[in-house]
Amino acid sequence: MILVTGGTGLIGSHLLFHLINSGKTVRSNYRSKASIEKVRKVFGYYTDDPSSLVEKIDWVQADITELGNLDNLFIDVDYVYHCVALISFDPKDYKILERTNVEGTANVVNLSLKYGIKKLCYVSSIAAIGSNPKQTEVTEENEWNEAKATVYGITKYEAELEVWRGSQEGLDIVVVNPGVVIGPGFWKSGSGSFFTYASKGKKYYIPGGTGFVTVSDVVKAMTMLMESNIRTEGFILVNQNMTYKEFFDKIAPKLEVSPPTKKVSKFMIECFWRWDWARSNLFGKRRKLSKAVAKGLFHKEDYSSEKIKSELDFEFEDLDKAIEFCCDRFIEK
Template identity: 30%
Template structure:
């Protein structure tokens, strides 16, 4: 098949392109830079220079194609990038899906996310679950708009779209908040477990890419398929990551309720400096949330099967550990523990003040 891919140089996209090329498909992929051109060439794909708002480039890339995969998206945490999220996740998706439909592409695979379900409050949901807000991040909100205000209406108009909905995607080369937290625990630099009750449904990037191909080969037009694997809490992941890094797991846990009062402060700081993802207002507000969903439909209809999270995280840790600095000495660890206790005390005071109000 001749296939056009957006987001082909991204985290999931790289794995998808490699797997498509390995299956002898002819792959063209949207590219915004010389570095992206080079990467796509190395993977055996033909780069098409342009962006999500370059309609002539989109039409040229899709010419004579049998299928289109739309993966390109803005992912991150931080309200300073709200306009960028809207432009890429909503307007960009509208451009790609409309162009593909107008071009008569027989199969269109759109990459959504289980984040459109928001915080499920501990409920393990499926594709029928409905959520219309509130949203804990601009990513969640804009991906919801792309899913429910762009993709689904196009399906109703006859567009041959199949939707895939990955969970928390991880693996070697990840640059998400999951990767950032994993590095901290592998290094033993995280003295606390923040929001230990927070839960995610994890899926290895190679499994997610394979799920995209299965959606093309076996998925039904107009249907959505969740690609989410095992559910783990922050507490469970902190202990797993610490063990993989041969570091002691933090003994101190700070429940999400103690941390939520500082979210506005982090939001204020964001107006002044560009905070790392784990310390943004959206990240703090998301503590305690459960982004969890079941993949029964993908397993039954597509034959999709995710690997055990322990196996995938071990592989991911092995790709990170050689590049980490040596472990901290005993004195540094004591200082971090003391700092953690002080932080916990401050959060407790903030929580008590907030409760009294």
């Protein structure tokens, strides 16, 4: 039995589809029936009969932050893919980020140890990788610098520490650190928001850039690592490093709109995050742009995936074809 936590998210739903299609016996947690419908929608992008596959999953209603109701998730499980994560860059969300990303991961690690899980794969993020002051490609060896990190990045890094702690207590683990994950089905969050923004023919793009990877490549790397003899290692998963302008230039034509042509200036960003801070503190509104995120928009961080390529002879898929697939699915919706 394979357990996938967070199976109703972008990576988790695609992982479930791959595992079920491979004939694996799979269990996943969920929080509401509506979240399972999202999985059914994702499956529908790849098959004409998504319901039959969804019904093959052993669904257990459970919240990983509530330790008391998690034992049923782990009974008879051999392998765990831990995909659950809360994404927010609002400093006011630090406590809930810590509860979900750090305490939730600690619960998964502790129960994996308790039930003798053979191997655990944790989905982290490049946000938990240290930046490179020398302007060369970031690798898994970069030193962590909390002072430059977002609240999301801090909690993902702290969650990684829980996973490494589990390895010291005898749990076989692997960690993946994907870049911005490109995949269909979640158009209001993560990379999906880029497609939504571009589809409106917006004129402005943010400066800087980062690493991008397809959800299919993330799933492929995770399953290959779990089936290998590799353990106690972390791997950056980035297919291509791009500026945000380059990314919008790829997706806009496929959405039949013009790409944004005006770069948001440093002055505009500096003004906006200060206004956003005042708005949040005076009126209790959610932050749209924190200081840490604003600072990160001024440069392009490049990431190296040489380790995964070397260790697994891993080949990334054609990113342009994956982007075109996402655009087609977005138009269909």
